[in-house]
Amino acid sequence: MTALAAVVLGGCSPLDESDLSRLALPVAGSDRSIYMWNLWLGTWIAVLVVFVVVFGMILYAPIKYRRRNVDDPAPVQVRYNLPLEALYTIAPVIVVAIFFFHTVDAQNGLLEEVENPDHTIEVVGSKWQWTFNYLDGAPGGEPVYDQGDTANLPELWLPVDESVKFELISPDVIHSFWVPEFYMKMDVVPGKIPGKDGNNQFTMTPNREGTFTGRCAELCGVYHSRMLFKVKVVSAQEYRAHLADLEAAGQVGAPQGAAAANSIAGLKADGENEPED
Template sequence: MRGSALPARHDGGTAKTAHRRRSVVVRIGLLVALVGLTSGCTANDLPRLGMPTPITAQAQRVLRLWQGGWAAALFVGCIVWGLIIWCVIAYRKRDGAQAPQTTYNVPIEVLYTVVPVIFVAVFFYFTARDENYVTKLSAHPDVTVEVVGYQWDWQFNYLSGPQPDAPIVAQVTGDAAHGHPATLELPAGETVRFKLVSPDVIHAFWVPNFLFKRDVIPGRMSEFDVHIDADKQGTYIGRCTELCGLYHDQMIFYVKVVDPVTYQHDLETMKAQYAAGGAS
């Protein structure tokens, strides 16, 4: 009877021990997830995860891709950390006994191969989808601006349309060296086509709130569109992010987003100034 009673007590103890281990693993997993979600972020920064406030439809797409990438990375990290912690607790050496040794576990090896391939395929799909959306050109943009980056300032030429031979109707030239950076005025709620050109060296056109930048390369014109959100009126800073020479740091400009009525009024004023032989 004594011999038959011992296994029962041993089984009960084993069950309790296993339950405690699972409880510890769950608590550690929750703690890791909580730390990952809260570390380094304030309540205001958490939704954008450090990104600037997006002001275009394309920037919104980029922000969602950024947030999705972080969520996927956290999900994978929690799984990996959870498996590591579980193995450490469940298979640690006890009472001087050696843990069971397993080799050539085909199901596990297949799992470790297939799952990463699936993750990479999913990441690639969303990245390619959003890249195509961000770089897609509209058939009929509302505003077309030729951006000229030169050593060391910016010039913005308002064109009559997106055609290659469209004439300039208004012009804004910066003088950042004397405290007058160029200000590019754009209408809220409309699509803007940018044509980027450079007469000297490589520059880079970057507005942080666009969540997008592109090089300005001599001898080649680059194009991209943005659709500005209707509720994002305000003034935003822009910079050159390509080291272009001695006064690279002064190549700043501003993007002023106004309502369409104000934009049309100001554009007519700029057109009159340009027709009279001067740039605003």
């Protein structure tokens, strides 16, 4: 049964033009997408196997034990069946354990660090806007930034086929940085310093040019649904030209969205409550 499910779904691909062949996922746009794709495909195979087995048992019982003649006695009613009860207990545990193993394996692949990434971008999520600080800097050497709000969506520019490390910070509440085409999202947790204990950062390489829509995937307040941004994956030349344009426009620096985006609003650095006025 598992082999049949694998054959049925084996022709699916995250790069196929058909939504059905992609199993409802968007066209993949990152080198890390394959890890989530493999987990998603394996989940569908497992679901198909479980569905066929359970539905088959549902059909088998009434067909096997149907009353063929009016005078036939009712089937023997079994109150306890130790083998079946053991199966009902053990089988779900095995399924969950397998899912857990492959989920951890996919997570490790998604979060694998890259030594000396080509670019570092600081992502600031705040109520209710995004700021993208290009820490590598423009030709002048200073960091530059893209910024916007719910009325004027910000743009995140990325160079295709070059690795990017995202460092995520928030000055207020938990947000979540999500670009569906990358098959990856991560919470932006206030008070967590990127890189410390593996918090709030990940690295990936966009491998498909195009314009995508990113969004906040964590309910963060009244304008959560409008906390969107555009992602433009372009050539390296276009990326550098965009940074130069930001520098020329005076968008130099690394805005944090508040006085200190690595601290929790309302708390002192030592974690004690600030005195009320």
